[in-house]
Amino acid sequence: MMGRGETAQSETTLLSLERLSRRFGDVQALDDASLRVRAGTVHALLGENGAGKTTLMRLVFGLLTPDGGTMLWRGASLRVRSPAHALSMGIGMVHQHFTLVPAMTVAENVALGGHGRFDREAAAARVREVGARAGLSLDPSARVDSLPVGAQQRCEIVKALARDVQLLILDEPTAVLAPSEARELLAWVRRFADAGNAVVLITHKLRDALAVADDVTVLHRGRSVLTMRAADTTEAHLANAMLGERTIAAPGDVDAETVVAAEHAAPALDDTAVAPTQAPETVLSLREVTWRDARGVVRVQRANMSVYRGEIVGVAAVEGAGQHELLRLLSGRLTPEQGTVVRPADVGFVPEDRHRDALLLDAPLFENVALRGAGLRGGRLDWAYFRRAADELISRFDVRATGAAAPARALSGGNQQKFVLGRELSGEPPALVVENPSRGLDFKATLAVQQALRAARDRGTAVVMYSSDLDEVLMLADRVYAMHAGLVNEVIPDRDAVGRAMLGTLADDAPESLGDTDRTPAGSSA
Numbered sequence: 001m002m003g004r005g006e007t008a009q010s011e012t013t014l015l016s017l018e019r020l021s022r023r024f025g026d027v028q029a030l031d032d033a034s035l036r037v038r039a040g041t042v043h044a045l046l047g048e049n050g051a052g053k054t055t056l057m058r059l060v061f062g063l064l065t066p067d068g069g070t071m072l073w074r075g076a077s078l079r080v081r082s083p084a085h086a087l088s089m090g091i092g093m094v095h096q097h098f099t100l101v102p103a104m105t106v107a108e109n110v111a112l113g114g115h116g117r118f119d120r121e122a123a124a125a126r127v128r129e130v131g132a133r134a135g136l137s138l139d140p141s142a143r144v145d146s147l148p149v150g151a152q153q154r155c156e157i158v159k160a161l162a163r164d165v166q167l168l169i170l171d172e173p174t175a176v177l178a179p180s181e182a183r184e185l186l187a188w189v190r191r192f193a194d195a196g197n198a199v200v201l202i203t204h205k206l207r208d209a210l211a212v213a214d215d216v217t218v219l220h221r222g223r224s225v226l227t228m229r230a231a232d233t234t235e236a237h238l239a240n241a242m243l244g245e246r247t248i249a250a251p252g253d254v255d256a257e258t259v260v261a262a263e264h265a266a267p268a269l270d271d272t273a274v275a276p277t278q279a280p281e282t283v284l285s286l287r288e289v290t291w292r293d294a295r296g297v298v299r300v301q302r303a304n305m306s307v308y309r310g311e312i313v314g315v316a317a318v319e320g321a322g323q324h325e326l327l328r329l330l331s332g333r334l335t336p337e338q339g340t341v342v343r344p345a346d347v348g349f350v351p352e353d354r355h356r357d358a359l360l361l362d363a364p365l366f367e368n369v370a371l372r373g374a375g376l377r378g379g380r381l382d383w384a385y386f387r388r389a390a391d392e393l394i395s396r397f398d399v400r401a402t403g404a405a406a407p408a409r410a411l412s413g414g415n416q417q418k419f420v421l422g423r424e425l426s427g428e429p430p431a432l433v434v435e436n437p438s439r440g441l442d443f444k445a446t447l448a449v450q451q452a453l454r455a456a457r458d459r460g461t462a463v464v465m466y467s468s469d470l471d472e473v474l475m476l477a478d479r480v481y482a483m484h485a486g487l488v489n490e491v492i493p494d495r496d497a498v499g500r501a502m503l504g505t506l507a508d509d510a511p512e513s514l515g516d517t518d519r520t521p522a523g524s525s526a
């Protein structure tokens with residue numbers, strides 16, 4: 001079955017995709033896409049939002065069939081009927097949106113889709129065994145919905161490994177992770193490949209790609225435009241390939257150097273912001289706000305916070321510190337158990353899980369536009385207006401979609417994110433709360449989103465943004481609140497101080513702590 005090159009393991013081609021094509025209605029999602037994955041390697045698959053990366057890997061995992069082209073697995077023709085079939089051949093995939101059953105335990109999820117009767121002890125033992133072998137620790141009896149996102153991802157990976165996969169496809173795995181978790185995951189990816197397996201890593205982080213991958217392939221509008229050894233290329237080169245032939249930047253376009261500069265941008269305070277001359281106008285505020293989850297655990301404890309007109313307030317926290325709940329209290333998605341929330345009727349909100357919380361996937365885009373502010377409207381809906389608004393949003397935010405009538409499901413992950421952000425910004429709400437706003441976006445879209453947030457701030461919107469990437473918080477925020485174990489404190493926007501406050505190691509009386517009392521914005525004379 002194997003190719004003739006198996007003497008040197010790294011020369012054995014596990015998966016070979018030749019000139020694949022796939023169309024959805026009017027959209028040619030793939031057109032001449034090729035990829036060769038060698039055993040023992042990590043292969044980074046790069047490309048702009050909507051370039052066709054996920055579609056290509058769905059062909060391999062049996063979720064879609066190609067219109068044309070050839071797929072080979074260990075040198076033999078590959079026809080995949082279903083994900084179960086792919087798994088039985090040794091091909092696994094972890095999606096951008098997890099497919100675990102939240103109310104079931106880790107062991108139950110891992111056993112799901114296997115054969116024979118469910119044996120709790122055997123399933124738990126299997127999770128422990130696979131986890132130990134891979135160095136991915138997991139409690140088999142934990143319910144998935146009680147796990148932080150990093151552990152949910154380990155569960156997805158262990159689920160694939162329990163089926164003895166040799167090729168693991170990871171679709172933007174680090175997008176949901178905190179930087180330390182991302183480093184751990186990439187180190188694991190390297191070890192898994194070194195053991196003779198292979199990984200296809202879809203990522204928007206060029207630095208990660210170059211750090212961990214042996215080979216890289218760049219897709220542009222459904223075509224492979226570059227394949228090389230990672231050691232022979234640079235971020236600027238890859239960025240150019242991702243932007244296609246437009247290497248000379250058009251006015252307002254982003255060039256590769258800007259991209260690299262953006263990726264390496266040192267966290268800096270935005271000292272160009274105009275200092276307000278009058279007393280700042282509070283748009284959002286929390287006073288002694290406490291919130292408890294269904295199990296009685298205090299997630300937000302006596303929080304005090306003020307957000308003024310025309311500023312970006314950054315929230316910095318490690319996973320599970322209560323930031324998820326804090327953002328929902330600020331945007332009116334949760335009601336406090338104690339304390340007072342003051343907010344305008346209209347608060348734009350971009351939740352991190354756009355699939356679950358922000359979109360009706362099977363509804364057309366114009367109906368998804370109408371979701372915004374639906375609770376505030378009475379009476380008839382002006383559909384012609386929503387169609388026009390959807391068209392405008394598609395062009396303004398560079399959403400790649402066939403039009404306002406396309407269902408949200410037909411958009412690539414990054415384009416869904418751009419659409420949701422554009423929708424929440426439309427109508428210029430007085431306040432905007434965003435959670436991981438650039439998750440899943442390519443570098444060009446990330447810069448565009450950061451620009452859009454700054455522009456909203458400059459128009460007077462009170463913006464609250466949380467990002468699991470601390471550098472992004474520091475780069476965008478005028479003021480920073482750090483959260484640790486449900487406690488909210490304003491901290492000077494300095495990397496070390498914020499980092500320590502996130503870990504709960506910053507004492508209240510430390511000079512960097514601004515305590516939990518309100519401050520006027522920096523530079524204010526009030």
Ligand SMILES: Nc1ncnc2c1ncn2[C@@H]1O[C@H](COP(=O)(O)OP(=O)(O)OP(=O)(O)O)[C@@H](O)[C@H]1O
Pocket residue numbers: 024025027028029047048049050051052053054055056400401409410411412413414415440442
């Ligand atoms: N089920 C579908 N129906 C219609 N169009 C689709 C469908 N799935 C994907 N597409 C289209 O195919 C193109 C490629 O999408 P794909 O999800 O593969 O991109 P991607 O490179 O993974 O993007 P991202 O980085 O944003 O996740 C996009 O234009 C998308 O709108």
